[in-house]
Amino acid sequence: MKAAEFEYFRPTTLDEACGLLADTGDDADRCLLAGGQTLVPMMAMRLARPTHLIDINRITELQGIRDLGGSVEIGAGTRQRAVEKDPITRRKLPLLAAALPHVGHHQTRNRGTVGGSIVLGDASAEIPLVALILNATLIIHRRDGRRETMADGFFEGPMMTALEPGDILTTIRFPVWDGTTGSAFHEVAPRKGDYALVSAGAQVALDANGTCIRAAIGVGGCAPTPLRLQAVEDALVGQRLTDALITQAIAPVPDLIDPESSVHASAAYRRRAAPQLVQRALLDALSEARP
Amino acid sequence: MIATIDIEFTVNGKPVRISVPPRMTLVDCLRDMLGLTGSHIGCEHGVCGACSVMLDRVPIRSCLMFAVQADGAAVTTVEGLEGPDGKLSPLQEAFWDCHAMQCGYCTPGMLVAAQGLLDENPTPTSAEIREAISSNLCRCTGYQQIVEAIQLAAQRMNEGVDHA
Incomplete structure (x- = not known):
């Protein structure tokens, strides 16, 4: 349970980190260390054996939350607990604020970063799911450039993302919804703070008459990646949301997901739990939107 | 090497x-x-x-x-966590008084988790205490006394009472 030997680098600028990561003139296995809440145990169990560990915790460019009005930018290296406690998160990104208390525990959120969770791309993790539901923009740097990509399409498979070798996720830009909105996040987990067996998040916007004008819904733990439920969203937009309509809209959920069995939950259990959690999230989001 | x-x-x-x-x-x-x-x-x-x-x-x-x-x-x-004179902190004192340990293996981690909570939130509810120590496993399952000890410590610290 001790990590294998590695060489340790601690860049203080993004340029320096990009340079260290891009230097592939040998067969070294280079790996970024952010919060380390997943990487360090993987190294302890020798599931990861980087030869060069690049600690990006001292890069100030990766830190902080910026309110840009129509969007909020979060530095990829910002601690999950800092984001959770920031009033901007509660005011502008209520879905993220609702999901963060489910991410690990105080001790792990004090170290774990928002970007670290996204690049890991665990299908049961809350932050990737929220990024997908809100279709956040991911800003990625590498030695020879910068690009932006959308969360929709970023998560490609189990723990696989569109990130290329040499890429560093630097900023996540979450869109802020205008008007009368409500959001909620629910999950079932073996222990509070463990990875979710099934999770669901929903955000809705209503017009002055109470008609749903926008809906974003997604589930975790139900497929190889976090999953957006477009069909459920389509059934809600343009309608006045009643309990009966929501019950009807969530009916196809078991057929929209592709869960696997694990020691803690069978695929059949996940198929039963997912629509219930989606329904709960939708009802709570709706009651938040309606004063 | x-x-x-x-x-x-x-x-x-x-x-x-x-x-x-x-x-x-x-x-x-x-x-x-x-x-x-x-x-x-x-x-x-x-x-x-x-x-x-x-x-x-x-x-x-x-x-x-x-x-x-x-x-x-x-x-x-x-x-x-103890005072400079080696005296137990109010939290440690409350763990003693409530017998908030059995084998003692989890105790250092519980004390640190609880101190972190009290530093941030001097008047935690029982639910907030459970949330804060949800990260820490007690293999003896003696959670109830740990929750009581943290409640007692919070109460004493807010009253400013020295029970040592």
Whole structure:
């Protein structure tokens, strides 16, 4: 349970980190260390054996939350607990604020970063799911450039993302919804703070008459990646949301997901739990939107 | 063989200069190099919470961090919770009074997690206490007394009463 030997680098600028990561003139296995809440145990169990560990915790460019009005930018290296406690998160990104208390525990959120969770791309993790539901923009740097990509399409498979070798996720830009909105996040987990067996998040916007004008819904733990439920969203937009309509809209959920069995939950259990959690999230989001 | 790295940090208020191999975790450094064996190693992969310490005044798991990363930081271990005169802190006193330990293996981590909570929230509800220690496993399952002890400590600290 001790990590294998590695060489340790601690860049203080993004340029320096990009340079260290891009230097592939040998067969070294280079790996970024952010919060380390997943990487360090993987190294302890020798599931990861980087030869060069690049600690990006001292890069100030990766830190902080910026309110840009129509969007909020979060530095990829910002601690999950800092984001959770920031009033901007509660005011502008209520879905993220609702999901963060489910991410690990105080001790792990004090170290774990928002970007670290996204690049890991665990299908049961809350932050990737929220990024997908809100279709956040991911800003990625590498030695020879910068690009932006959308969360929709970023998560490609189990723990696989569109990130290329040499890429560093630097900023996540979450869109802020205008008007009368409500959001909620629910999950079932073996222990509070463990990875979710099934999770669901929903955000809705209503017009002055109470008609749903926008809906974003997604589930975790139900497929190889976090999953957006477009069909459920389509059934809600343009309608006045009643309990009966929501019950009807969530009916196809078991057929929209592709869960696997694990020691803690069978695929059949996940198929039963997912629509219930989606329904709960939708009802709570709706009651938040309606004063 | 990879060279050791010189680091400087404070542990329980005392400056430390030490040279560590990069792969050494903070908890191994605290226990094996500094002789602070209060922080326990349970699972060594971030599940049990027995190794919790304060890093720059917030609780973290010291098995999930390499000692080199603590360069420049302020670390407080369970040994640092007591007063300068060696007197138990109000939280430690309350753990004593409520018998909030059985085998004692989780106790250092529980104390650090609870101190982190009380520093941030001096009047936690029972639910908030349970949330704060949800990160820490007690293999004896004696959670009820731990929750009571934290409640008692909060009450005494808010009343400013010295029960020692």
